[in-house]
Amino acid sequence: MKRTGRVLALACFLLVLPCRWAAGEWTADIVDMEASPSRFVAVDKKAQSFALLSRQSPLRLLAAIPCATGQELGDKFKEGDLKTPEGVYFITRRKTAGLNYELYGDLAFPLNFPNPADVVRRKSGHGIWIHGRGHAIIPYETQGCVALSTPDIHRVDPELAEGMPVVIADEVRLGGEDTARLRDEARDVVAATVAWGKAWQDKSPAFFDFHDPEKFAITEGQPFASFKSHKERLFKALPWIQVTLSDIRALAGPDYWVTYFVQVYRSPTLISQGVKRLYWQRAADGRFRIIGMEYEEMPVTLADKGGVRAGKAASPDEKEADTRRPDSPSEEEVQVRQLVSAQQAAMEKVAQKAFHTLHLKPQPTPEDQAILEVAQTGAVRPGVSPFATDAMTPAPPPPVPAALAVAPPVPAVPAVVAAVAVAPAAPAAPVAPIPAVAVQAPAPPPAPAAQPAVVAAGPATAAPAASAKAAPVAPERAAEIAALMEGWRTAWEKGRLDDYMAYYADGARQGDLRGKDAIRRQKAGVWRGREPGRVGIEVVSIVADGDGFAVVCAEDYQGKGGRPSQGYKILSLVPSGRKLLIAKERWSRNRPDEARLAAASAPSAPVGAAATPAVPAAQPESKALAAAPAAPATTPSPAAQPVQAAAASAEAPTATPAPAPAAKAPAKADRTAEVAALVEAWRTAWESGRLGDYAGFYAEKAVQGTERGREAIRDQKAGLWKDKAPKRVALSDVRIKPRKDGFVVTCVQDYESRDGGSDRGVKTLYLAPAGNGFAIVEEKWSRL
16 A cells, blocks of 8 residues: 555656746756866756766767656755755765665765855755665655666766766756857856966966955855955965966856866975866956865875975965865755654653653654655665664675785796806796786785886796686787786876876776776876876786786886885776776785685686786896897787796796795795896996986995985985986896895996996995895995
8 A cells, every 4th residue: 555655646746747847947058168077967857867978079978867856846045945956066075885775875976065156145955965776766756966776876986086077957958059158158267267377376466356255255254355365475475386277177057157177286385286166257347256166185296395395384374275075964864864853852752751761762753754655666675774874874895896816926037147147047938828826825015115126036836726716818918918007107107198098998996086087187187297207017917807807016106206105006907999998996005915806706617827927017128138038939929028938937847837835935046047137127227327216226224335225325326327327337247145035246347427437346236135026235346
């Protein structure tokens, strides 16, 4: 009977929909413009449609999905009016924890309602989300949010990102009669945004003319005179200000415009960056003026310069306030809480009169039950209370992601100069397929600052078979992925933003960033004026993952003028036509727990395993490589050679060595080739004048003559190489001897600089273990 009543109520509700459409207020004309966002959402309340739009010239409709909005039509003006607000809003975050499944499904995207334009119009309310539903959606069923079915919100999840604009209107039209006017206004507000930034940088009095004093005071919560006097004090105190705006975008609201962009601010005492949004309204004199603004601080990765610490101001008054508001509970949740609380208070009062000391637990009220029944067409999800709230109901644990069976890095051994005193290597064995091995031993510590992409000696040993194993990856495919990783690394290192972004899928995720547009915007801000310095990538493991691949890389990164950092990149590659694109990327300081990951998603069919070799991403070429053995005639491509070289054993006669414990380190005698390769790579970095790579071979507290510490060594070389850059570094009579846990390397060194200087002497290097390799802890030189 209850179900029949709900169906009849819904049928009657739908019959009166046409007469309710007259209550709408704003029709949004979406116009294809240069300043349009590259990706945004448009919600048509009349059509109950959620549209995902892309602007890569021209504007394209990517998806149109049914949705549900507020029970009442018209723009939202006060809390509890059951209306969905109309205007331009922005996603503030992605929310998965603590959601009531019946009301919100398992995924929600809070919006920044009320925005500054709403505040000027004295709108009230909060907690407007885009969210899922625990049942099939019904038109006009929410308390003010935008609801999608759970399958649909998961389908668009990869495309939604923090900071993405969402246009909500009574009706949405692509194009329209006002196209020419809107394009003119877009150019005006973008030009005004650029002029505003220049006036700020110039510390000009004209900066204040860009603001509407009365409305700006409302949104900022302080008199405009206070804002003006504060800025004037800073203009007088600071000798200079630099304001850089990039990627300026514009969208029209009901009676306002929003421009948003990446802002980088510099002064003698502060470096900061973030995304700023300016809300513009046309004034009586015809000019657009700022009525409010929002600012979201982004992590500052710019290096310290001139003694100024990034993000730290000499005075807290200079640092711009981050205007992000904490998440508010949704309007539906607030009303349910209010109903439950009100009924509970009444019941408590009656109970206390009758029983004096009796306290009742909260019970669902008739009003509460009615709200849920209007929205519910199926059974409540087992184990989830229909009355749970964000504070009451914990989210179910997320599913374990696709596993990566990772093997320890076993880099390839390049040819070493003939003078190095090591035993000759046996002929290389045929290349075996590159499977992933589930390693039972604890994950090794992250690569140290001094450890470059160094090769390891000895055969690649197989780990004992784990309970779950991953499918092998063909050598040709592994070579293709290695080449892709090298191209991605090069574009990253060179700061070529378009080339870098070409490696990502449209809905790619990078850490907390969601979507290609968010990744581009963040990188544009970080790289502006200071592109990356050195990016070292070494492929540790490649594992088939559905139609794509999971790749683990050891990363050694150092921005120009910054400190080095090491960790691991975990990448998910998906097919797109004939190429692979990055769909997910995350960074970890520690190496992934390989045994747990392998057991989580590897296929059950047993696979014969050999240790996954590491693929050096950018091995420097040198004269020493001329001594390398000839590659097989079937070598597929130059990109595949590092992979094949890594898979070949330097000593074993076959490609399938006897299994050995994965955690067992190779004998010291077997590591002389690794040390020889390290010395050759160090020599090449020195001869090429690559300061970051050169310094990376030294331990943090290394000693080199009178210099103490890696940074001191780096600084000394940076000053010396400005006028006396190295031209030739030749090593001969190289001898490698074990010493305690490390090695001692002695050689005759012939050095020439580009200014014509030269010297000859004996170089002694003391190497100590560092992570999976070695680092130089002391260096001595004496003239011959």
